[in-house]
Amino acid sequence: MALSYKARRRWSLVILLVGLPAYIVAAVTTVNWLDRPSIAVEFLVYVGLGFLWALPFKFVFKGVGQADPEADKSDK
Numbered sequence: 001m002a003l004s005y006k007a008r009r010r011w012s013l014v015i016l017l018v019g020l021p022a023y024i025v026a027a028v029t030t031v032n033w034l035d036r037p038s039i040a041v042e043f044l045v046y047v048g049l050g051f052l053w054a055l056p057f058k059f060v061f062k063g064v065g066q067a068d069p070e071a072d073k074s075d076k
Contacts, residue, residue, distance in 0.1 A: 019057075
């Protein structure tokens with residue numbers, strides 16, 4: 001089932017305000033468990049985790065910054 005434009009906007013806001021800070025805490029905790037790796041390894045882990053969080057939510061964020069496509073249908 002596809003989400004409506006308004007639902008995608010609401011979910012994207014929840015993901016960015018609640019989910020992303022929680023994911024950041026989890027990523028920092030994960031890196032701290034690695035017993036202080038070198039700067040290069042730590043950087044690669046953070047970059048990898050930075051891309052990894054967005055993959056499951058790609059469909060939610062797609063088109064959210066554009067105008068509401070359903071508004072054009074209701075105006076006519």
